[in-house]
Amino acid sequence: MGDNNTNTALKSLSQGSGKTLVLLHGWGMNSAVFSEFLPFLTADLEVIRICLPGFGLNSDKLPEDYSLDTITALVNESVPEDSVVAGWSLGGLVAQQLALSYPDKIAGLITLASSPCFVSNGCWKGIEPEVLNGFQRQLARDYEKTLDRFLAIQAMGSASARQDVKTIRQQLGALPSPAEVALAAGLSLLETVDLRSMIGRINQPTLRLYGRLDSLVPTSSIDRIHELHPGADTVVMPHAAHAPFISHPQQTADILLNFINNLTRIDRYYS
Template sequence: MKDLHTNIPLVTRTQGTGNDLVFLHGWGMNSGAFTSFIPYLSAHFRITTIDLPGFGENAEHSPQPYTIAQLAEMIAPYIPAKSILVGWSLGGLVAQKLAAKKSHLLAGLVTIASTPRFVAGPRWPGIAADVLTTFKRQLEKNFSKTLERFLAIQAMGSETAKQDIKAIREQITQYPSPSEFALKEGLHILSSEDLRSEIGAITLPTLRLYGRLDSLVPTSGIDGICELQPQADTVVLPHASHAPFISHPQQTADILFSFAANIYQQKAS
Protein backbone atom coordinates (compact mmCIF):
# COMPACT_ATOMS: atom_id res chain seq x y z
CA MET A 1 0.00 0.00 0.00
CA LYS A 2 1.46 3.37 -1.04
CA ASP A 3 0.30 6.62 0.49
CA LEU A 4 0.69 9.96 -1.29
CA HIS A 5 1.08 12.97 0.96
CA THR A 6 0.52 16.37 -0.59
CA ASN A 7 1.32 18.62 2.37
CA ILE A 8 2.13 21.93 0.73
CA PRO A 9 4.64 22.68 -0.52
CA LEU A 10 6.32 19.28 -0.81
CA VAL A 11 5.00 15.90 -1.94
CA THR A 12 6.24 12.78 -0.19
CA ARG A 13 5.44 9.10 -0.74
CA THR A 14 5.31 6.39 1.89
CA GLN A 15 4.98 2.60 1.67
CA GLY A 16 5.67 -0.40 3.83
CA THR A 17 5.35 -0.82 7.59
CA GLY A 18 7.77 -0.66 10.48
CA ASN A 19 10.46 1.77 11.54
CA ASP A 20 11.17 4.67 9.24
CA LEU A 21 13.69 4.97 6.41
CA VAL A 22 13.68 8.18 4.34
CA PHE A 23 15.35 8.30 0.90
CA LEU A 24 16.73 11.36 -0.91
CA HIS A 25 17.82 11.05 -4.56
CA GLY A 26 20.68 12.52 -6.58
CA TRP A 27 21.11 15.32 -9.14
CA GLY A 28 18.90 15.23 -12.22
CA MET A 29 16.86 12.39 -10.72
CA ASN A 30 13.76 11.98 -8.58
CA SER A 31 12.37 9.40 -6.19
CA GLY A 32 11.51 7.17 -9.12
CA ALA A 33 15.14 6.04 -9.04
CA PHE A 34 14.31 3.99 -5.93
CA THR A 35 11.21 2.30 -7.38
CA SER A 36 12.75 -1.12 -7.98
CA PHE A 37 14.82 -0.99 -4.78
CA ILE A 38 12.10 -0.18 -2.24
CA PRO A 39 10.46 -3.66 -2.38
CA TYR A 40 13.68 -5.13 -0.99
CA LEU A 41 13.06 -3.24 2.27
CA SER A 42 9.37 -2.35 2.49
CA ALA A 43 8.42 -5.63 4.20
CA HIS A 44 10.53 -4.56 7.17
CA PHE A 45 10.45 -0.76 7.18
CA ARG A 46 8.15 2.13 6.43
CA ILE A 47 9.86 3.93 3.56
CA THR A 48 9.32 7.57 2.67
CA THR A 49 10.76 9.11 -0.49
CA ILE A 50 11.03 12.86 -0.92
CA ASP A 51 11.77 14.51 -4.24
CA LEU A 52 14.32 17.23 -3.64
CA PRO A 53 12.84 20.72 -4.16
CA GLY A 54 12.97 21.54 -7.86
CA PHE A 55 12.88 17.87 -8.89
CA GLY A 56 10.16 15.32 -9.68
CA GLU A 57 6.85 16.02 -8.03
CA ASN A 58 8.38 18.98 -6.22
CA ALA A 59 9.71 20.57 -9.41
CA GLU A 60 7.70 23.74 -8.82
CA HIS A 61 9.01 24.33 -5.31
CA SER A 62 12.58 25.59 -5.21
CA PRO A 63 14.14 27.68 -2.46
CA GLN A 64 16.07 30.83 -3.24
CA PRO A 65 18.95 30.81 -2.74
CA TYR A 66 19.21 27.18 -3.79
CA THR A 67 21.64 25.89 -1.18
CA ILE A 68 22.14 22.72 0.83
CA ALA A 69 21.11 24.58 3.96
CA GLN A 70 17.86 25.76 2.34
CA LEU A 71 17.09 22.31 0.94
CA ALA A 72 17.60 20.79 4.37
CA GLU A 73 15.27 23.37 5.94
CA MET A 74 12.53 22.63 3.40
CA ILE A 75 12.78 18.87 3.78
CA ALA A 76 13.10 18.69 7.58
CA PRO A 77 9.36 19.06 8.37
CA TYR A 78 8.52 16.05 6.21
CA ILE A 79 10.88 13.58 7.89
CA PRO A 80 9.07 11.22 10.29
CA ALA A 81 10.42 11.43 13.83
CA LYS A 82 13.54 9.35 14.50
CA SER A 83 13.96 8.14 10.94
CA ILE A 84 17.12 6.79 9.40
CA LEU A 85 17.90 9.18 6.56
CA VAL A 86 19.39 7.64 3.39
CA GLY A 87 20.91 10.09 0.91
CA TRP A 88 22.22 9.11 -2.50
CA SER A 89 24.80 11.33 -4.22
CA LEU A 90 23.52 14.95 -4.07
CA GLY A 91 20.84 13.71 -1.68
CA GLY A 92 23.68 12.56 0.53
CA LEU A 93 24.88 16.15 0.87
CA VAL A 94 21.42 17.19 2.05
CA ALA A 95 21.29 14.21 4.42
CA GLN A 96 24.69 15.09 5.92
CA LYS A 97 23.57 18.69 6.45
CA LEU A 98 20.44 17.50 8.24
CA ALA A 99 22.43 15.06 10.36
CA ALA A 100 24.87 17.81 11.36
CA LYS A 101 22.30 20.52 12.09
CA LYS A 102 19.09 18.68 13.02
CA SER A 103 20.24 15.42 14.55
CA HIS A 104 17.29 15.41 16.96
CA LEU A 105 15.05 14.51 14.01
CA LEU A 106 16.96 11.38 13.11
CA ALA A 107 17.94 7.95 14.41
CA GLY A 108 20.74 7.44 11.91
CA LEU A 109 22.38 8.51 8.65
CA VAL A 110 23.25 6.53 5.54
CA THR A 111 25.04 7.99 2.54
CA ILE A 112 25.17 6.07 -0.73
CA ALA A 113 27.87 7.12 -3.21
CA SER A 114 28.17 10.48 -1.51
CA THR A 115 30.80 12.68 0.10
CA PRO A 116 31.01 15.97 2.00
CA ARG A 117 32.66 17.56 -1.05
CA PHE A 118 32.14 16.33 -4.61
CA VAL A 119 34.57 18.48 -6.56
CA ALA A 120 38.26 17.58 -6.54
CA GLY A 121 40.71 19.87 -4.78
CA PRO A 122 44.12 19.87 -3.15
CA ARG A 123 44.62 16.45 -1.52
CA TRP A 124 40.92 15.73 -2.09
CA PRO A 125 39.86 13.23 -4.80
CA GLY A 126 36.57 13.97 -6.52
CA ILE A 127 34.97 15.11 -9.76
CA ALA A 128 37.27 17.24 -11.89
CA ALA A 129 36.03 20.84 -11.90
CA ASP A 130 36.13 20.99 -15.71
CA VAL A 131 33.77 18.00 -15.93
CA LEU A 132 31.13 19.88 -13.93
CA THR A 133 31.75 23.01 -16.00
CA THR A 134 31.14 20.98 -19.17
CA PHE A 135 27.88 19.66 -17.73
CA LYS A 136 26.78 23.21 -16.96
CA ARG A 137 27.40 24.27 -20.58
CA GLN A 138 25.67 21.20 -21.97
CA LEU A 139 22.73 21.69 -19.65
CA GLU A 140 21.95 25.05 -21.23
CA LYS A 141 21.66 23.39 -24.63
CA ASN A 142 19.95 20.08 -23.98
CA PHE A 143 18.88 18.62 -20.62
CA SER A 144 18.01 15.18 -22.00
CA LYS A 145 21.43 14.62 -23.57
CA THR A 146 23.16 15.99 -20.48
CA LEU A 147 21.22 13.57 -18.28
CA GLU A 148 22.09 10.66 -20.56
CA ARG A 149 25.78 11.52 -20.26
CA PHE A 150 25.46 11.83 -16.51
CA LEU A 151 23.73 8.45 -16.29
CA ALA A 152 26.50 6.91 -18.36
CA ILE A 153 29.14 8.25 -15.97
CA GLN A 154 27.19 6.97 -12.96
CA ALA A 155 27.04 3.44 -14.33
CA MET A 156 30.57 3.43 -15.74
CA GLY A 157 32.52 0.36 -14.67
CA SER A 158 29.51 -1.67 -13.61
CA GLU A 159 29.15 -5.03 -15.35
CA THR A 160 25.46 -4.21 -15.76
CA ALA A 161 25.96 -0.61 -16.92
CA LYS A 162 23.52 -0.73 -19.84
CA GLN A 163 20.80 -2.34 -17.74
CA ASP A 164 21.45 0.09 -14.89
CA ILE A 165 21.07 3.12 -17.15
CA LYS A 166 17.91 1.74 -18.69
CA ALA A 167 16.41 0.96 -15.28
CA ILE A 168 17.07 4.42 -13.84
CA ARG A 169 15.88 6.17 -17.01
CA GLU A 170 12.62 4.23 -17.10
CA GLN A 171 11.95 4.81 -13.42
CA ILE A 172 12.62 8.54 -13.27
CA THR A 173 10.61 9.32 -16.41
CA GLN A 174 7.47 8.28 -14.53
CA TYR A 175 7.83 11.52 -12.57
CA PRO A 176 7.71 15.17 -13.74
CA SER A 177 10.84 16.70 -15.25
CA PRO A 178 13.02 18.86 -12.99
CA SER A 179 13.09 22.62 -13.22
CA GLU A 180 15.93 24.22 -15.15
CA PHE A 181 16.68 26.37 -12.14
CA ALA A 182 17.13 23.37 -9.82
CA LEU A 183 19.28 21.55 -12.37
CA LYS A 184 21.59 24.53 -12.78
CA GLU A 185 21.79 25.29 -9.08
CA GLY A 186 22.19 21.61 -8.23
CA LEU A 187 25.31 21.48 -10.39
CA HIS A 188 26.54 24.60 -8.66
CA ILE A 189 26.14 22.83 -5.32
CA LEU A 190 28.12 19.83 -6.57
CA SER A 191 30.91 22.13 -7.73
CA SER A 192 31.04 24.35 -4.63
CA GLU A 193 29.50 22.82 -1.51
CA ASP A 194 31.96 21.71 1.17
CA LEU A 195 30.71 20.07 4.38
CA ARG A 196 34.07 18.70 5.47
CA SER A 197 34.21 20.98 8.50
CA GLU A 198 30.74 19.82 9.62
CA ILE A 199 30.64 16.04 9.39
CA GLY A 200 32.91 15.50 12.38
CA ALA A 201 30.10 16.91 14.52
CA ILE A 202 27.66 14.22 13.38
CA THR A 203 27.01 12.04 16.42
CA LEU A 204 24.33 9.85 14.86
CA PRO A 205 25.13 6.26 13.88
CA THR A 206 26.40 6.64 10.32
CA LEU A 207 26.91 4.23 7.45
CA ARG A 208 28.78 5.32 4.33
CA LEU A 209 28.27 3.01 1.38
CA TYR A 210 30.46 3.24 -1.73
CA GLY A 211 30.97 1.49 -5.06
CA ARG A 212 34.58 0.64 -5.80
CA LEU A 213 34.04 1.44 -9.50
CA ASP A 214 32.45 4.84 -8.86
CA SER A 215 34.16 7.59 -10.88
CA LEU A 216 32.09 10.40 -9.29
CA VAL A 217 32.94 9.51 -5.69
CA PRO A 218 36.30 7.76 -6.05
CA THR A 219 37.31 5.31 -3.34
CA SER A 220 40.67 7.08 -3.12
CA GLY A 221 38.81 9.73 -1.13
CA ILE A 222 37.40 7.36 1.50
CA ASP A 223 40.37 7.63 3.85
CA GLY A 224 39.98 11.40 3.95
CA ILE A 225 36.28 11.08 4.82
CA CYS A 226 37.09 8.51 7.53
CA GLU A 227 39.54 10.94 9.08
CA LEU A 228 36.85 13.62 9.22
CA GLN A 229 34.18 11.29 10.64
CA PRO A 230 36.05 8.33 12.17
CA GLN A 231 32.99 7.03 14.01
CA ALA A 232 31.15 6.27 10.75
CA ASP A 233 30.94 2.73 9.38
CA THR A 234 32.26 2.32 5.84
CA VAL A 235 31.31 -0.37 3.33
CA VAL A 236 32.66 -0.61 -0.22
CA LEU A 237 30.82 -2.79 -2.74
CA PRO A 238 33.61 -4.21 -4.92
CA HIS A 239 31.64 -4.52 -8.18
CA ALA A 240 29.34 -1.51 -7.89
CA SER A 241 29.58 1.98 -9.35
CA HIS A 242 27.59 5.13 -8.44
CA ALA A 243 24.18 3.45 -8.08
CA PRO A 244 24.72 0.23 -6.08
CA PHE A 245 21.03 -0.02 -5.17
CA ILE A 246 20.34 -0.47 -8.90
CA SER A 247 23.24 -2.74 -9.86
CA HIS A 248 23.38 -4.72 -6.60
CA PRO A 249 19.99 -4.26 -4.92
CA GLN A 250 20.00 -7.34 -2.71
CA GLN A 251 23.50 -6.71 -1.40
CA THR A 252 22.72 -3.06 -0.77
CA ALA A 253 19.43 -3.93 0.95
CA ASP A 254 21.13 -6.50 3.19
CA ILE A 255 23.71 -3.92 4.31
CA LEU A 256 21.03 -1.29 4.97
CA PHE A 257 18.81 -3.79 6.77
CA SER A 258 21.61 -4.87 9.10
CA PHE A 259 22.57 -1.27 9.91
CA ALA A 260 18.99 -0.08 10.44
CA ALA A 261 17.83 -3.13 12.39
CA ASN A 262 20.75 -2.75 14.78
CA ILE A 263 19.89 0.90 15.45
CA TYR A 264 16.25 0.22 16.11
CA GLN A 265 16.98 -2.82 18.26
CA GLN A 266 19.29 -0.74 20.44
CA LYS A 267 16.64 1.96 20.81
CA ALA A 268 14.03 -0.63 21.77
CA SER A 269 16.19 -2.24 24.43
Protein backbone atom coordinates (compact mmCIF):
# COMPACT_ATOMS: atom_id res chain seq x y z
CA MET A 1 0.00 0.00 0.00
CA GLY A 2 1.62 3.28 -1.08
CA ASP A 3 5.26 3.86 -0.17
CA ASN A 4 5.06 2.35 3.31
CA ASN A 5 6.59 5.59 4.56
CA THR A 6 6.28 4.83 8.26
CA ASN A 7 9.91 5.17 9.30
CA THR A 8 9.32 8.44 11.11
CA ALA A 9 6.74 9.37 13.69
CA LEU A 10 3.52 11.01 12.59
CA LYS A 11 3.72 14.79 12.37
CA SER A 12 1.63 16.80 14.79
CA LEU A 13 0.75 20.40 15.62
CA SER A 14 0.93 21.79 19.17
CA GLN A 15 -0.50 24.98 20.66
CA GLY A 16 -1.11 26.26 24.19
CA SER A 17 0.09 25.02 27.56
CA GLY A 18 -1.33 23.03 30.44
CA LYS A 19 -2.86 19.57 30.57
CA THR A 20 -2.37 17.82 27.23
CA LEU A 21 -5.39 17.25 24.98
CA VAL A 22 -4.84 15.29 21.77
CA LEU A 23 -7.36 15.91 18.97
CA LEU A 24 -8.00 13.32 16.25
CA HIS A 25 -10.03 14.25 13.17
CA GLY A 26 -12.64 12.33 11.20
CA TRP A 27 -12.78 10.66 7.79
CA GLY A 28 -11.66 12.73 4.78
CA MET A 29 -10.47 15.51 7.08
CA ASN A 30 -7.18 16.65 8.61
CA SER A 31 -6.08 18.49 11.74
CA ALA A 32 -6.85 21.88 10.22
CA VAL A 33 -10.55 21.15 10.79
CA PHE A 34 -9.98 22.12 14.44
CA SER A 35 -8.32 25.47 13.61
CA GLU A 36 -11.19 27.75 14.61
CA PHE A 37 -11.92 25.58 17.67
CA LEU A 38 -8.40 25.92 19.08
CA PRO A 39 -8.74 29.44 20.57
CA PHE A 40 -11.49 28.14 22.86
CA LEU A 41 -9.05 25.61 24.37
CA THR A 42 -5.47 26.83 24.25
CA ALA A 43 -5.72 29.32 27.12
CA ASP A 44 -6.13 26.33 29.44
CA LEU A 45 -4.62 23.35 27.61
CA GLU A 46 -1.77 22.18 25.46
CA VAL A 47 -3.60 20.97 22.37
CA ILE A 48 -1.83 18.50 20.10
CA ARG A 49 -3.45 17.77 16.74
CA ILE A 50 -2.38 14.59 14.98
CA CYS A 51 -3.32 13.91 11.37
CA LEU A 52 -4.21 10.25 10.92
CA PRO A 53 -1.96 8.19 8.62
CA GLY A 54 -2.63 9.11 5.00
CA PHE A 55 -4.26 12.45 5.87
CA GLY A 56 -3.05 16.06 6.01
CA LEU A 57 0.50 16.40 7.36
CA ASN A 58 0.81 12.60 7.26
CA SER A 59 -0.63 12.00 3.79
CA ASP A 60 2.62 10.26 2.83
CA LYS A 61 2.63 7.87 5.79
CA LEU A 62 0.70 4.77 4.76
CA PRO A 63 1.04 1.49 6.64
CA GLU A 64 0.82 -1.63 4.51
CA ASP A 65 -1.98 -2.86 6.77
CA TYR A 66 -4.40 0.03 7.24
CA SER A 67 -6.22 -1.54 10.17
CA LEU A 68 -7.48 0.11 13.34
CA ASP A 69 -4.77 -1.57 15.41
CA THR A 70 -2.02 -0.45 13.03
CA ILE A 71 -3.01 3.19 12.74
CA THR A 72 -3.69 3.36 16.48
CA ALA A 73 -0.16 2.11 17.14
CA LEU A 74 1.23 4.80 14.83
CA VAL A 75 -0.82 7.53 16.48
CA ASN A 76 0.24 6.30 19.91
CA GLU A 77 3.88 7.08 19.11
CA SER A 78 2.96 10.78 18.93
CA VAL A 79 0.76 10.85 22.05
CA PRO A 80 2.50 12.09 25.21
CA GLU A 81 2.12 10.23 28.49
CA ASP A 82 -0.88 11.20 30.63
CA SER A 83 -2.79 12.77 27.73
CA VAL A 84 -6.52 13.16 27.35
CA VAL A 85 -7.41 11.98 23.84
CA ALA A 86 -10.45 13.33 22.00
CA GLY A 87 -11.51 11.75 18.74
CA TRP A 88 -14.14 13.06 16.36
CA SER A 89 -16.15 10.56 14.28
CA LEU A 90 -13.60 8.11 12.77
CA GLY A 91 -11.01 9.64 15.09
CA GLY A 92 -13.22 8.48 17.95
CA LEU A 93 -12.65 4.86 16.92
CA VAL A 94 -8.89 5.47 17.13
CA ALA A 95 -9.27 7.25 20.49
CA GLN A 96 -11.28 4.35 21.93
CA GLN A 97 -8.68 1.86 20.69
CA LEU A 98 -5.91 3.97 22.23
CA ALA A 99 -7.70 3.82 25.58
CA LEU A 100 -8.06 0.06 25.27
CA SER A 101 -4.55 -0.70 24.01
CA TYR A 102 -2.57 1.80 26.09
CA PRO A 103 -4.49 2.13 29.36
CA ASP A 104 -1.49 3.31 31.41
CA LYS A 105 -0.73 6.13 28.97
CA ILE A 106 -4.15 7.62 28.26
CA ALA A 107 -5.46 9.66 31.21
CA GLY A 108 -8.89 10.32 29.77
CA LEU A 109 -11.03 9.64 26.72
CA ILE A 110 -13.41 11.95 24.88
CA THR A 111 -15.46 10.92 21.87
CA LEU A 112 -17.04 13.64 19.74
CA ALA A 113 -20.02 12.50 17.68
CA SER A 114 -18.53 9.02 17.57
CA SER A 115 -19.55 5.43 18.19
CA PRO A 116 -18.02 2.00 18.81
CA CYS A 117 -19.86 0.82 15.68
CA PHE A 118 -20.95 3.19 12.90
CA VAL A 119 -23.00 0.84 10.73
CA SER A 120 -26.64 -0.10 11.23
CA ASN A 121 -27.03 -3.75 12.10
CA GLY A 122 -30.37 -5.18 13.23
CA CYS A 123 -31.62 -3.08 16.12
CA TRP A 124 -28.35 -1.13 16.23
CA LYS A 125 -28.80 2.20 14.46
CA GLY A 126 -26.07 3.94 12.54
CA ILE A 127 -25.11 4.57 8.93
CA GLU A 128 -26.93 2.29 6.50
CA PRO A 129 -24.46 -0.08 4.78
CA GLU A 130 -25.64 0.93 1.32
CA VAL A 131 -24.74 4.56 2.09
CA LEU A 132 -21.12 3.62 2.86
CA ASN A 133 -21.05 1.36 -0.19
CA GLY A 134 -22.21 4.31 -2.26
CA PHE A 135 -19.40 6.45 -0.85
CA GLN A 136 -16.86 3.77 -1.78
CA ARG A 137 -18.16 3.62 -5.36
CA GLN A 138 -18.26 7.39 -5.72
CA LEU A 139 -14.82 7.75 -4.14
CA ALA A 140 -13.28 5.76 -6.97
CA ARG A 141 -14.63 8.34 -9.41
CA ASP A 142 -14.44 11.69 -7.61
CA TYR A 143 -13.01 12.36 -4.16
CA GLU A 144 -14.15 15.98 -4.07
CA LYS A 145 -17.80 15.14 -4.75
CA THR A 146 -17.67 12.29 -2.24
CA LEU A 147 -16.30 14.60 0.44
CA ASP A 148 -18.91 17.27 -0.33
CA ARG A 149 -21.68 14.69 0.01
CA PHE A 150 -20.21 13.41 3.28
CA LEU A 151 -19.92 16.94 4.65
CA ALA A 152 -23.53 17.65 3.73
CA ILE A 153 -24.70 14.56 5.63
CA GLN A 154 -22.58 15.52 8.64
CA ALA A 155 -24.05 19.01 8.83
CA MET A 156 -27.62 17.87 8.10
CA GLY A 157 -30.02 19.09 10.78
CA SER A 158 -27.78 21.87 12.05
CA ALA A 159 -29.29 25.34 11.83
CA SER A 160 -25.92 26.52 10.49
CA ALA A 161 -25.42 23.59 8.11
CA ARG A 162 -24.41 25.64 5.07
CA GLN A 163 -21.91 27.69 7.06
CA ASP A 164 -20.59 24.58 8.84
CA VAL A 165 -19.75 22.92 5.51
CA LYS A 166 -18.16 26.12 4.22
CA THR A 167 -16.03 26.44 7.37
CA ILE A 168 -14.79 22.85 7.20
CA ARG A 169 -14.05 23.14 3.49
CA GLN A 170 -12.00 26.32 4.02
CA GLN A 171 -10.00 24.78 6.86
CA LEU A 172 -9.14 21.54 5.07
CA GLY A 173 -7.24 23.39 2.35
CA ALA A 174 -4.59 24.48 4.84
CA LEU A 175 -2.98 21.02 4.80
CA PRO A 176 -2.17 18.47 2.04
CA SER A 177 -4.97 16.46 0.46
CA PRO A 178 -5.44 12.89 1.71
CA ALA A 179 -4.05 9.83 -0.02
CA GLU A 180 -6.70 7.98 -2.02
CA VAL A 181 -5.69 4.71 -0.40
CA ALA A 182 -6.27 6.16 3.07
CA LEU A 183 -9.68 7.48 2.04
CA ALA A 184 -10.84 4.07 0.86
CA ALA A 185 -9.30 2.31 3.87
CA GLY A 186 -10.87 4.84 6.24
CA LEU A 187 -14.32 4.16 4.80
CA SER A 188 -13.68 0.44 5.26
CA LEU A 189 -12.93 1.06 8.94
CA LEU A 190 -16.22 2.91 9.37
CA GLU A 191 -17.93 -0.02 7.68
CA THR A 192 -16.23 -2.91 9.50
CA VAL A 193 -14.91 -1.87 12.93
CA ASP A 194 -17.08 -2.98 15.84
CA LEU A 195 -15.82 -2.20 19.35
CA ARG A 196 -19.14 -2.80 21.10
CA SER A 197 -17.94 -5.89 22.94
CA MET A 198 -14.78 -4.08 24.11
CA ILE A 199 -15.74 -0.61 25.31
CA GLY A 200 -16.95 -1.90 28.66
CA ARG A 201 -13.27 -2.55 29.42
CA ILE A 202 -12.33 1.12 29.05
CA ASN A 203 -11.36 2.17 32.58
CA GLN A 204 -10.24 5.73 31.97
CA PRO A 205 -12.64 8.57 32.79
CA THR A 206 -14.65 8.99 29.60
CA LEU A 207 -16.84 11.70 28.12
CA ARG A 208 -19.08 10.84 25.18
CA LEU A 209 -20.41 13.99 23.53
CA TYR A 210 -23.18 13.78 20.93
CA GLY A 211 -25.31 16.07 18.80
CA ARG A 212 -29.03 15.35 19.00
CA LEU A 213 -29.41 16.21 15.29
CA ASP A 214 -26.59 13.90 14.17
CA SER A 215 -27.63 11.61 11.31
CA LEU A 216 -24.41 9.53 11.40
CA VAL A 217 -24.56 8.72 15.12
CA PRO A 218 -28.33 8.83 15.72
CA THR A 219 -29.74 9.50 19.16
CA SER A 220 -31.35 6.05 19.15
CA SER A 221 -27.87 4.54 19.57
CA ILE A 222 -26.84 6.68 22.54
CA ASP A 223 -28.66 4.65 25.19
CA ARG A 224 -27.26 1.46 23.71
CA ILE A 225 -23.71 2.81 23.87
CA HIS A 226 -24.27 3.88 27.47
CA GLU A 227 -25.46 0.36 28.34
CA LEU A 228 -22.21 -1.01 26.92
CA HIS A 229 -20.05 1.61 28.64
CA PRO A 230 -22.02 2.72 31.72
CA GLY A 231 -19.03 4.38 33.36
CA ALA A 232 -18.84 7.07 30.68
CA ASP A 233 -20.34 10.52 31.08
CA THR A 234 -22.86 11.17 28.32
CA VAL A 235 -23.70 14.67 27.08
CA VAL A 236 -26.14 15.35 24.23
CA MET A 237 -26.06 18.83 22.72
CA PRO A 238 -29.66 19.54 21.67
CA HIS A 239 -28.98 21.83 18.69
CA ALA A 240 -25.81 20.24 17.31
CA ALA A 241 -25.35 17.69 14.52
CA HIS A 242 -22.19 15.73 13.67
CA ALA A 243 -19.69 18.59 14.09
CA PRO A 244 -20.53 20.29 17.41
CA PHE A 245 -17.12 21.96 17.69
CA ILE A 246 -17.86 23.74 14.40
CA SER A 247 -21.48 24.74 15.01
CA HIS A 248 -21.21 25.32 18.79
CA PRO A 249 -17.52 25.85 19.59
CA GLN A 250 -17.91 27.68 22.90
CA GLN A 251 -20.43 25.21 24.30
CA THR A 252 -18.34 22.25 23.14
CA ALA A 253 -15.17 23.74 24.65
CA ASP A 254 -16.92 24.42 27.96
CA ILE A 255 -18.04 20.79 28.18
CA LEU A 256 -14.56 19.47 27.35
CA LEU A 257 -12.81 21.86 29.74
CA ASN A 258 -15.16 20.99 32.58
CA PHE A 259 -14.42 17.29 32.07
CA ILE A 260 -10.64 17.81 31.85
CA ASN A 261 -10.53 20.21 34.81
CA ASN A 262 -12.35 17.62 36.92
CA LEU A 263 -9.68 15.08 35.97
CA THR A 264 -6.98 17.53 37.02
CA ARG A 265 -8.66 18.14 40.38
CA ILE A 266 -8.91 14.38 40.96
CA ASP A 267 -5.21 13.97 40.09
CA ARG A 268 -4.24 16.67 42.57
CA TYR A 269 -6.41 15.17 45.28
CA TYR A 270 -4.74 11.76 45.02
CA SER A 271 -1.19 13.01 44.41
